[in-house]
Amino acid sequence: xxxxxxxxxxxxxxxxxxxxxxxxxxxxxxxxxxxxxxxxxxxxxxxxxxxxxxxxxxxxxxxxxxxxxxxxxxxxxxxxxxxxxxxxxxxxxxxxxxxxxxxxxxxxxxxxxxxxxxxxxxxxxxxxxxxxxxxxxxxxxxxxxxxxxxxxxxxxxxxxxxxxxxxxxxxxxxxxxxxxxxxxxxxxxxxxxxxxxxxxxxxxxxxxxxxxxxxxxxxxxxxxxxxxxxxxxxxxxxxxxxxxxxxxxxxxxxxxxxxxxxxxxxxxxxxxxxxxxxxxxxxxxxxxxxxxxxxxxxxxxxxxxxxxxxxxxxxxxxxxxxxxxxxxxxxxxxxxxxxxxxxxxxxxxxxxxxxxxxxxxxxxxxx
Amino acid sequence: xxxxxxxxxxxxxxxxxxxxxxxxxxxxxxxxxxxxxxxxxxxxxxxxxxxxxxxxxxxxxxxxxxxxxxxxxxxxxxxxxxxxxxxxxxxxxxxxxxxxxxxxxxxxxxxxxxxxxxxxxxxxxxxxxxxxxxxxxxxxxxxxxxxxxxxxxxxxxxxxxxxxxxxxxxxxxxxxxxxxxxxxxxxxxxxxxxxxxx
Ligand SMILES: [Zn+2]
Numbered sequence: 001x002x003x004x005x006x007x008x009x010x011x012x013x014x015x016x017x018x019x020x021x022x023x024x025x026x027x028x029x030x031x032x033x034x035x036x037x038x039x040x041x042x043x044x045x046x047x048x049x050x051x052x053x054x055x056x057x058x059x060x061x062x063x064x065x066x067x068x069x070x071x072x073x074x075x076x077x078x079x080x081x082x083x084x085x086x087x088x089x090x091x092x093x094x095x096x097x098x099x100x101x102x103x104x105x106x107x108x109x110x111x112x113x114x115x116x117x118x119x120x121x122x123x124x125x126x127x128x129x130x131x132x133x134x135x136x137x138x139x140x141x142x143x144x145x146x147x148x149x150x151x152x153x154x155x156x157x158x159x160x161x162x163x164x165x166x167x168x169x170x171x172x173x174x175x176x177x178x179x180x181x182x183x184x185x186x187x188x189x190x191x192x193x194x195x196x197x198x199x200x201x202x203x204x205x206x207x208x209x210x211x212x213x214x215x216x217x218x219x220x221x222x223x224x225x226x227x228x229x230x231x232x233x234x235x236x237x238x239x240x241x242x243x244x245x246x247x248x249x250x251x252x253x254x255x256x257x258x259x260x261x262x263x264x265x266x267x268x269x270x271x272x273x274x275x276x277x278x279x280x281x282x283x284x285x286x287x288x289x290x291x292x293x294x295x296x297x298x299x300x301x302x303x304x305x306x307x308x309x310x311x312x313x314x315x316x317x318x319x320x321x322x323x324x325x326x327x328x329x330x331x332x333x334x335x336x337x338x339x340x341x342x343x344x345x346x347x348x349x350x351x352x353x354x355x356x357x358x359x360x361x362x363x364x365x366x367x
Numbered sequence: 368x369x370x371x372x373x374x375x376x377x378x379x380x381x382x383x384x385x386x387x388x389x390x391x392x393x394x395x396x397x398x399x400x401x402x403x404x405x406x407x408x409x410x411x412x413x414x415x416x417x418x419x420x421x422x423x424x425x426x427x428x429x430x431x432x433x434x435x436x437x438x439x440x441x442x443x444x445x446x447x448x449x450x451x452x453x454x455x456x457x458x459x460x461x462x463x464x465x466x467x468x469x470x471x472x473x474x475x476x477x478x479x480x481x482x483x484x485x486x487x488x489x490x491x492x493x494x495x496x497x498x499x500x501x502x503x504x505x506x507x508x509x510x511x512x513x514x515x516x517x518x519x520x521x522x523x524x525x526x527x528x529x530x531x532x533x534x535x536x537x538x539x540x541x542x543x544x545x546x547x548x549x550x551x552x553x554x555x556x557x558x559x560x561x562x563x564x565x
Pocket of ligand 1: 426
């Protein structure tokens with residue numbers, strides 16, 4: 001499995017008319033990069049910019065139109081030079097003033113699709129909004145799971161997009177009062193089944209591998225999570241095609257598709273306590289999530305031969321000193337390039353390997 | 368400085384693909400400086416096309432003859448039929464000069480979201496052509512988009528009962544790729560490596 005060796009890292013990052021920045025350039029360190037500044041200074045904007053270099057809507061899940069600098073010319077640009085075993089590659093992403101909601105992607109200067117980005121960069125992030133991961137509706141956990149899968153299986157995003165698109169078309173036909181053409185429905189259902197089973201098996205494979213990893217790593221002061229996929233029984237392609245055909249009347253009445261991998265939920269349990277994650281304390285939930293993210297990063301390094309880049313927004317502040325020290329030690333040992341934000345420089349003190357950036361007045365300066 | 372007629376010509380050219388206001392002005396300047404060698408031949412060529420332009424009743428190609436040059440060409444292999452979404456796809460495949468048979472243009476792709484239904488495409492005409500006999504292989508050369516692939520699946524379903532081989536372009540094509548944008552080598556490769564429909 002290990003085809004590529006050594007970390008991939010961002011060597012240069014530039015933001016143009018992105019969020020609070022008119023123009024900012026960073027030359028990050030190979031390991032730790034820490035953005036320090038007051039709340040609202042724009043630290044998370046930097047992480048969000050990086051998160052646009054993989055498929056998806058970024059770590060805030062925001063609309064592209066909201067990312068252009070207010071009072072700016074209307075579009076924005078995020079460009080990164082990454083370097084790794086395959087040599088330097090330039091990734092770019094942005095919008096223009098006449099199409100503020102259309103994401104343009106460039107790889108080495110040539111126009112590319114969003115999914116092509118997953119060939120180059122693997123990112124994992126943890127944000128304060130994810131504190132609610134275990135208590136929020138299933139869709140949030142599904143997106144989280146799909147990002148974990150995506151990091152291991154780059155084709156996952158393609159299958160997910162095709163599945164969703166075929167389902168939207170099928171739902172539309174079923175909602176039409178004119179009689180549905182059965183051959184048309186069948187054409188869509190066979191594509192839903194083709195991409196849906198790929199989607200489902202990639203999730204199950206990832207959870208299997210992650211479960212094995214979680215069972216053997218030393219979680220230290222964190223907690224061991226146990227993972228399970230619920231909400232849909234995985235069918236093979238032929239059985240799922242039949243199930244969809246049988247469910248047409250039911251789905252038409254419901255106005256949506258009631259069976260399929262889009263109904264799945266990621267169930268997480270605290271192993272030591274034998275307690276569902278949503279009933280654990282806030283601190284325990286955070287510890288479970290960190291254990292999961294760290295184990296996943298290790299898995300990605302093993303499977304793909306390169307550690308992922310980690311974006312950890314406001315993570316250090318909410319940990320007690322013991323867990324904070326354990327986190328820093330594991331991150332340093334991971335081989336990953338990682339990015340952290342914080343309001344208080346002293347939380348990170350004592351680690352000379354970290355590179356610090358002060359974020360203030362819409363500017364970033366290396367400290 | 369400029370007359371309304373010249374302005375109108377500039378504006379019309381500026382709307383052409385690949386042109387813009389600046390290149391349109393350059394083209395107009397070029398044409399009016401060369402009235403006899405530039406402007407008049409262009410005018411006659413445009414008139415010729417405008418007067419004779421028609422959609423081929425057999426295949427849906429756009430040509431100045433009806434049936435079109437491809438349908439009329441006796442050297443074409445009538446046993447092979449290649450189905451495409453639109454005329455630009457047909458022209459792209461013709462540029463690759465690899466397909467010896469004839470074509471069928473659907474006039475679009477099935478899209479529930481855009482309200483394009485089977486009856487909006489020339490699917491019944493395609494089924495009739497195949498039902499008439501004399502065709503051994505139907506190549507479904509749809510784009511690699513979800514809607515293109517849905518259309519290919521749909522056609523396979525509709526043509527299943529006829530004794531023809533159904534094949535599909537080898538879509539190692541870029542994800543979401545549209546035929547019209549592919550270079551000829553890639554397209555030729557996709558056609559050469561076509562595989563039977565599952
Ligand atoms: Zn014709």
